[in-house]
Amino acid sequence: MPELPEVETVRRTLNELVAGKRIRSVTVKLPRIIQRPAEPEQFADALAGRRIETVERRGKFLRIRLDGLVLVSHLRMEGRYGVFASDEPVELHTHVIFHFDDGTDLRYKDVRQFGTMHLFEPGREFELPPLNKLGIEPLEASFTLETLIGKLAKRSTKIKPLLLNQEHIVGLGNIYVDEALFQARIHPERTPDTLKPAEWKRLYESIRATLARAVDAGGSSIKSYVNGQGEMGMFQHQLLVYGRKDEPCPSCAKPIEKFTVGGRGTHICSRCQPIAKTRKTAAK
Template sequence: MPELPEVETVRRTLNELVGGKRIERVTVSLPRIIQRPAEPEAFEAALAGHTIQSVERRGKFLRILLDGLVLVSHLRMEGRYGVFRQDEPVELHTHVRFRFDDGTELRYKDVRQFGTMHLFAPGDDLTQAPLNKLGIEPLDDAFTLQAFKREVAHRTTKIKPLLLNQSYIVGLGNIYVDEALFTAGIHPEREASTLKAPEWARLYDAIRETLGRAVEAGGSSVKSYVNGQGEMGMFQHQLLVYGREEEPCTRCGDKIVKTIVGGRGTHTCPACQPLPGKRAKAKSGKAKAKPRVN
């Protein structure tokens, strides 16, 4: 699933490609993509004649701002946008087409068919589902260390599932949580309430730094992600732990391991991210071991 850096890259690309274009006609070929309004025909009719003013982002959602409407789009697992000439062949799994009056069209393709689109009046999108219960943006000025700790530091949930919860902090997914936790030297199974002040500071810095570098690299293309121009992201070449199980840690040389935490595949370096309880248990176990008799 595209995470914050990938969605931010798509946002920037679409701003360049479709900002200022007037929609002539919309064609929906897979009705379930359209969540609001209920009828895809109403969605098609409502957008005809409107001009795209800009494209913004809220968490992992795109907010396409038009003159008098807001289109909220979630790419889910494999949704992608691309701009084509109207006479170019339409690829398989293209489910929504926005035809512009300049001879081009924006096409939404989704092999897995999990993507969603909601149409709102301006302002209503931020007070209703799916955007109304989202947490703070990790790259906004409002995301301070104090705000971060206020949201999650007192909770007894394991830190990785907590960071993945979009109602607290938005945009973080499996890739960047693994990377940030490794950078901060924190095991993903640590309970949030057990972290000390220096660990919170390291994790805060790691989240900001990891996401910032990923945005600059255009995101990570670890599966099928490409931006609106069909270009791959390049941050996958900078990943430190994600997808590197059995490879040596770039810090200490130990092997990266993959486990399951909160139902998600999780990559850690056991040496750089020790889990205190297990480490203590291991030490006590060694201390109680009986001497070997030859």
């Protein structure tokens, strides 16, 4: 958390709230949040006087484009942004504050302190970490059934960890992989080289449909996620298997099971998502 739908929702709300604003100064209270440049003072000095042009997204990262610089921000587990009047009290765990010249602040709060910020010259952000090895965007036109099969079909490791790997497909996290696999009727421990063409098609369609619905619902507020306006997402009310251990499967009423795959808690219906008994390469 947050995953693609949550970050996309934050992007949209932040774009409404801060695009066009000019940064007067920056306060960095927790230097380790700033990963590039090396010194927080350099970070603050570089941003002073810059205007925010737009807020974009790459995978689970925010790309805040300014006049002459790009700020790449990763929210990690519990990072969140909010816009406040400059004279409002600063909440605990607020680590970076962007002071605008209109009397408002963009404040970054992170209880877990895992979030990161990198500053780049435009274009350079795609050449260096953390964006340089990211895979394809699952909601863009370039993500096709053929692309999905081409990236994963020949691999013999479990399908769930592959879908979670951001070097293959970006933005998918534990919640949406569980939901997509359930809707595709694919067991998370299946390997790609056992999937039949019809299963690949279902998986492709379920990934896109699940993410699209989650974005429309503003993401899932499972723990502490809120958007840039402090609003919770609502997709958690539409989840079919994630977080529903022992509840009846919405398709067959068999209790949802939870176990670990690749170190991640995993929710399935063992009747709707049977594990394959034999391995055979089915996609070309």
